[in-house]
Amino acid sequence: MNKYFLMLVAVRALRRNAMRSLLTTLGVVIGVGAVITTVSIGHGARVQVEEQVNRLGQNVVLVFPGSRTLGGVNIGGGTVNTLTVEDALAIQDEIPEVVAASPEVRSQRLINYGNRNWFSRIYGQSADYLQIRQWPLESGRMFDEEDVVRARKVAVVGQTIVEELFEGMDPIGEVVRVRGMPLEIIGVLGRKGMSLMGSVQDDIVLIPYSTAFRYVSGRTHAMVINVQVFDQGAMSVAQQKITDLLRERHRLGPEQDNDFTVQTQEEVAQTATETSRIMTFLLGAIAGVSLLVGGIGIMNIMLVSVTERTREIGVRVALGARNRDILRQFLVEAILLSCIGGVIGILGGMVCSEILARQAGWPIQLPYTAMLYAFGFSVGVGVFFGYYPARKAARMDPIEALRHE
Amino acid sequence: MPVIQLEDIRKCYHVSDTQDVHALRGVSLVFEAGEFAAIMGPSGSGKSTLLNVLGGLDRPTSGTYHLDGEEVVALEPDRLAAVRNEKIGFVFQNFNLLSRTTALENIELPMMYNRQGFTLKEIQRRAREGLEMVGLADRASHYPSQLSGGQQQRVAIARALVNRPAVLLADEPSGNLDSRTTLEIMEIFQRLNAQGILIVMVTHEPEIGQYAHRVITMRDGRVCKDVPVAEPFVASREKERLPADTREDASDE
Known part of the structure; x- marks a missing residue:
């Protein structure tokens, strides 16, 4: 046939x-x-x-608490309380290659405005965070050093918040509430899109880290320290110096492992x-x-x-x-x-x-x-x-x- | 030259170490072109085995079988398949049409296995001719389940003949049919036979045997009687004697 x-x-x-x-x-x-x-x-x-590697920010080094290993067992950020605000400040002040360092603390909270509410992530950061992330403002202003020092109840919000709580109207000057605490909105972030892990980065509320520690998160330690290095070529030097500085600050003996992890953006992307x-x-x-x-x-x-x-x-x-x-x-x-x-x-x-x-x-x-x-x-x-x-x-x-x- | 020449055909089934069943114990028969023979006998007499040997489905244990000048017993399987396809037409008791396959497609089947290399167009044309020959041209796209028993058997006959075989082998062709339809099938057989095709038909009904020109009776694996029919029934004439109300075709359209 x-x-x-x-x-x-x-x-x-x-x-x-x-x-x-x-x-x-x-x-x-x-x-x-x-x-x-x-x-x-x-x-x-x-x-x-x-x-995303490029969008993560310019010459960014991330410091995580605990030891994270690439490809091996991964202890997630925030599980070990080893990084303090003072660590962040020390990194910023004592290492010449570092332009800025922002201690980060995250919380998931319900945010109320009038009769509307939205469950979002509140990030406590320093005034330099937007510069570190290369994240432009759409309107208003970012909180400044003064706001951080005084732990003012001010917030800069992402596009998702504007859409969900304010239905697109200008939120600047409005006051939202987080567990009864008022937060005045002073700025709106530009649109950012999806992150590496697939979460919507625009669904975010930025507040001074001091405010976050005191009123929102109930934490005392940073989950991540975002560090910006002035030049791409100085990344590895900065990484080394941060490691040395933190080992010294944490009083780690030569036989002790790091209780933190320093990763460049490339390494994060690689992970x-x-x-x-x-x-x-x-x-x-x-x-x-x-x-x-x-x-x-x-x-x-x-x-x-x-x-x-x-x-x-x-x-x-x-x-x-x-x-x-x-x-x-x-x-x-x-x-x-x-x-x-x-x-x-x-x-x-x-x-x-x-x-x-x-x-x-x-x-x-x-x-x-x-x-x-x-x-x-x-x-x-x-x-x-x-x-x-x-x-x-x-x-x-x-x-x-x-x-x- | 005879179309079929069987010489001392024996078939022995090895059932167990202590038991052999001799289905055929030395059968010698000659069939000429244009003959219409009926093979009769009780069940177990070896008539089915003989038909299987004639049809190239079963190999005899010993003996020789010449079909259309070709020795068949020793043929390799592929050549035997070709012989079945080109020289033998089968008609079965239960019609054996492929279900859910139209009448036309059933008739196309043997030509698809033909080594001549028909084109689909030729195949379809010849299948249509075959249907016309058995009077079912208007049933081409009917499925077997939509056809009466008689119509199914006519499709099966058309299928058996479509490769223009030398011999038509029929195994109890009227076994599942009523008397009028049986006569219709016999009528077709007699008409085909008149055109020169050799028909060998196995039946256990003596009356059906009377439509053939020769009746071979088998018993215990041997031919015990081989006689010509002095005055064969003519199917077309017998049909007229039947009462009109037994028409099968009219009832199940």
Whole structure:
């Protein structure tokens, strides 16, 4: 039987059980779709991370409490209380390479304005924070040294706050309340978009760190110290000096490990990239497993189909089909099933990744090589899982098969 | 030259170490072109095994089988498949049409396995001709479940003949049909036979055997009687004698 008829016969056979065929492909559809989606998310995230590296700020060094290790066990920031405001001030004052240092303290609080409220993150920072982050103001002013020293109840808010609490009207001069404490809004931040970890950076309220410590967070220690170094070339020197200074301030002996971690923005980005890479890999592995399960589904249905069509096989042999015609027919059916699954999966994956990319505001990156691989893999699944049932069909005794009820 | 020449065909099934079943114990038969033979006998007499051997589905344990000048017993499987496809047409008791496959597509099937390399156009044209030959041109896109038993058997006959085989083998072709439909099938057989095709039909109904020109009776794996039918029934004439209300086709459209 030539290839064209083989195709025709297989298509007709699948059409005879259209619903079943479609359900059979579902496993492969989900598998391939998942592969495409995860890979494209991984791509998008990586591109995003690279963009974020530059947006993180100019020559920024971050100091975290506790020891964080790259790629190993990661003790998250804020779990160990080792960084004080004085540490930040010392870094700023004693290290010549450092332009500014801002101790950071974060809290999640409900913010009230009139009869509206919004759950947001309140960041305590120094007056230099916007300069460190290279974050422009849209209107109003940033709080100054004086505000920090006096722990004034003033705030600079992000775009999300303006949208959610003020419905877009100018909030400057208005007073919001956090647990009853009034905060006067003195400035509005420019739009920033998504962060490395996928959170909306515009959903933010900046207040002096002194105010945050005293009235909002209930903490006594900084979660992070944001440090700006004057020049890219001085980064490693500054990193070393900060380490030395903090070891000295924390009275750490030579045999003791750092109780803080100093990372440059590149290292932070690297951590994030590494994390997203591992996530992509894990998700990809899960997707691969579901593709495998899809293949087993195809094998299962093909086996059922072979048994069910025993008589058909007998008839075909009686009409002149060679063993290899029967083998090929069932093999082509299995491959066709997995190919259809692959194509639907690719289309589904494209739609999914497009939706996700749009939701996250990422650049859309369609992974063409991954599509090719996923499709090739699903064809392989068809061949691999279709072969056994097909061979079973081809080896059938035609006399028995014709007698089969 | 005879179309079929069987010489001392034996078939022995090895059931267990202590038991062998001899289905055929030395059958020698010759069929000429244009013959219409009926093979009869009780169940277990070996008539089905003989038909399977004739159809190239089963290999005899020993003996020789010449079909259209070609020795079949020793053929390799692929060539045997080609012989089945080109030289033999099968008609089965239960029709054996592919379900959920239209009448036309069923008839197309043997041509798809043909080594001549038909194009799809040719195949479809010839399948249509086949349907016309059995009077079902208007049922081309019907599925077997939408056809009556007689119509299904006619589709099966069209399918059996579409590759223009040397011999038509029928296994209890009327086993599942009522008497009028049986006559219709016999009518088709007699018409085809008149055109020169060799028909070998297995049946257990003596009356059906009377439509053939020759009746071979088997018993215990041997041919015990092989006689010509002096005056075969003519199906078209018998049909007229039937009462009109037994028409099957009219009832299930």
